[in-house]
Amino acid sequence: MEQIKLEEKLEDITGVTCIYIPVQDVYESIKWYQKNLGCEPTNHNPVKPGMELSILRFPDLNGNFLEPGLRQTVPAIFLIKTKQAVGGLDFTLESSARLPLACFITPRIQEIYNRFKENGVNIVSDIPENKPSGPNFKFRDPDGNMLEIWQP
Known part of the structure; x- marks a missing residue:
């Protein structure tokens, strides 16, 4: 090769x-x-x-x-x-885990999470505690497209 x-x-x-x-x-x-x-x-x-x-x-x-x-x-x-x-874009793994269309990076994940809650955003997953790769959460836009925010 x-x-x-x-x-x-x-x-x-x-x-x-x-x-x-x-x-x-x-x-x-x-x-x-x-x-x-x-x-x-x-x-x-x-x-x-x-x-x-x-x-x-x-x-x-x-x-x-x-x-x-x-x-x-x-x-x-x-x-x-x-x-x-379209019904929203995302995809499912064999393990049934749903993955988002894209992932955005932020230095202020808790601030964004709180703002999303206040604004009534459809949050799909809460911020996990002590995740080795860093905190993240998934959400959907008004058309159902799943997106993610991650703090490295």
Whole structure:
């Protein structure tokens, strides 16, 4: 078998640029993602009822919203209107464990968890205690898409 030299492949993939999330109402979903995850729509599409697509960005440590680039470490969220209800995206392992579509990283998991509870977000799992890989919890957006938040 041919050996691949890691140093030659180091710059082939530089990150994940976006996560595609199917929704029934892009306009209403924007409000939910702004309120709960703190992201903002870009200027690519005017925000209005009936829109088909919105690109959301997360702020950097200084509160600035960066455009995509080679070193952008936080992917954009593409909210895309679907023709029919998807019923939420996630998948099940043979062990019956349900896994989310994506996992976000935070330094303040308890603060976000409390905010989600206050906002009535559908929290699927509580924050486990003493988890070796760090605390996390799963939740669903209004369209039933399962997502996760993890604090390393």
